[in-house]
Amino acid sequence: MGEAPAFLVDDLQNEPLNGFELKSGTCKTTTTIGDKTYVIGGADDGTLSIEVRIFDSSLGEWVQPTVYGTKPLLSKGHSAVFLNDRILILKKGAKSDDQIWFLEVDTQYVRRQQKQLGTEVVAWSKGVIGNVEKPVVISGPSGVGKGTLISMLMKEFPAMFGFSVSHTTRAPRGTEKDGVHYHFTEKSVMEKEIEDGKFLEFASVHGNLYGTSVEAVEVVADAGKRCILDIDVQGARSVRSSSLEAIFIFVCPPSMEELEKRLRDRGTETEEQILKRLRNAAAEIEQGKSSKIFDFILYNDNLEECYEKLKKLLGLSGCVAAPPKSALREFNLPLDHSVSKIDDKIIINCISSGLEKESKNL
Ligand SMILES: Nc1ncnc2c1ncn2[C@@H]1O[C@H](COP(=O)(O)OP(=O)(O)OP(=O)(O)O)[C@@H](O)[C@H]1O
Numbered sequence: 222m223g224e225a226p227a228f229l230v231d232d233l234q235n236e237p238l239n240g241f242e243l244k245s246g247t248c249k250t251t252t253t254i255g256d257k258t259y260v261i262g263g264a265d266d267g268t269l270s271i272e273v274r275i276f277d278s279s280l281g282e283w284v285q286p287t288v289y290g291t292k293p294l295l296s297k298g299h300s301a302v303f304l305n306d307r308i309l310i311l312k313k314g315a316k317s318d319d320q321i322w323f324l325e326v327d328t329q330y331v332r333r334q335q336k337q338l339g340t341e342v343v344a345w346s347k348g349v350i351g352n353v354e355k356p357v358v359i360s361g362p363s364g365v366g367k368g369t370l371i372s373m374l375m376k377e378f379p380a381m382f383g384f385s386v387s388h389t390t391r392a393p394r395g396t397e398k399d400g401v402h403y404h405f406t407e408k409s410v411m412e413k414e415i416e417d418g419k420f421l422e423f424a425s426v427h428g429n430l431y432g433t434s435v436e437a438v439e440v441v442a443d444a445g446k447r448c449i450l451d452i453d454v455q456g457a458r459s460v461r462s463s464s465l466e467a468i469f470i471f472v473c474p475p476s477m478e479e480l481e482k483r484l485r486d487r488g489t490e491t492e493e494q495i496l497k498r499l500r501n502a503a504a505e506i507e508q509g510k511s512s513k514i515f516d517f518i519l520y521n522d523n524l525e526e527c528y529e530k531l532k533k534l535l536g537l538s539g540c541v542a543a544p545p546k547s548a549l550r551e552f553n554l555p556l557d558h559s560v561s562k563i564d565d566k567i568i569i570n571c572i573s574s575g576l577e578k579e580s581k582n583l
């Protein structure tokens with residue numbers, strides 16, 4: 222909370238200002254939702270990213286919200302329009318893969334964080350142009366074959382799927398590479414990043430911390446690929462209640478004996494770790510089968526048969542590996558534009574700068 226800079230108070234007195242840039246060339250917009258006016262833009266704290274402040278007219282006060290997600294970098298300005306539970310931000314003069322952003326202000330995820338923290342919360346997420354299909358969340362007990370199935374999918378459809386590289390505090394196994402299999406990290410560093418809102422979900426699994434950063438998912442979406450997350454049941458539950466709309470698949474072993482055999486044959490864990498993973502497996506299978514988190518349950522008995530079933534439920538049966546959907550189609554947003562919403566359509570009014578000014582709607 223704090224005092225309003227004079228120019229903003231002036232600007233706010235001249236309502237309505239929704240979605241329009243404030244005067245004085247500050248590259249800030251205001252969006253009023255109920256008692257709250259979201260002032261978006263500028264970087265008061267010396268960072269290079271877009272800042273958010275809220276003026277609560279019922280309190281007559283400025284509120285500094287807790288901001289989650291990766292913040293967009295400053296641009297030559299932006300337009301803003303409110304869409305149901307989030308504000309659409311169109312950055313001016315930005316590259317096509319950096320033009321569209323959302324500031325979540327009233328999504329389920331934001332409301333839950335607000336309740337937990339007792340403060341105002343907003344969350345940034347990046348928009349993607351095109352038809353990237355829903356991400357796929359794959360869970361199941363350790364050793365059931367999640368990684369094997371995902372590798373088969375990535376090998377057959379390299380241009381279609383991208384793996385969400387998680388962070389973990391566990392030590393790398395022999396052949397694992399940092400940044401490819403996991404981002405191997407220190408516990409204190411990861412805890413700080415969790416506090417800073419960089420994670421979509423995280424959980425303590427078999428005695429170590431694991432988590433999916435917002436960036437890990439964005440990297441895949443930015444490449445125009447469908448994101449695959451290999452995460453435990455706790456993580457799947459968090460993603461289920463986040464704003465990420467995904468397909469949730471739980472992989473079951475044919476028996477506990479077979480699961481133990483696979484874990485032992487893999488030879489990557491100590492005896493103590495194997496026993497811990499097996500103890501946790503029973504509870505995970507119980508939750509996986511009984512909770513309403515998962516859309517599909519797959520039994521991984523015969524690997525090839527299970528893989529075929531996985532492809533079928535992802536709509537890939539009999540599919541020849543296709544080139545990537547061109548999710549990053551060129552989309553040239555002119556520098557001079559305004560944005561509004563009518564019914565289900567976002568109208569972008571482009572003003573061309575010639576001798577005779579011309580206006581065109583997209
Ligand atoms: N259907 C199957 N039949 C026999 N062996 C299998 C089958 N599926 C996977 N395996 C083997 O089981 C072992 C464990 O598989 P994988 O590493 O893919 O499990 P995971 O679920 O990813 O485990 P974690 O959660 O610990 O990473 C591997 O050695 C793999 O080759």
Ligand SMILES: Nc1nc2c(ncn2[C@@H]2O[C@H](COP(=O)(O)O)[C@@H](O)[C@H]2O)c(=O)[nH]1
Binds near residue numbers: 361391423427431452
């Ligand atoms: N909640 C999350 N769980 C994760 C994530 N990345 C992996 N995992 C799960 O951890 C166990 C153990 O994995 P291992 O590589 O040490 O064998 C397994 O069930 C994974 O699904 C994550 O980002 N979040």
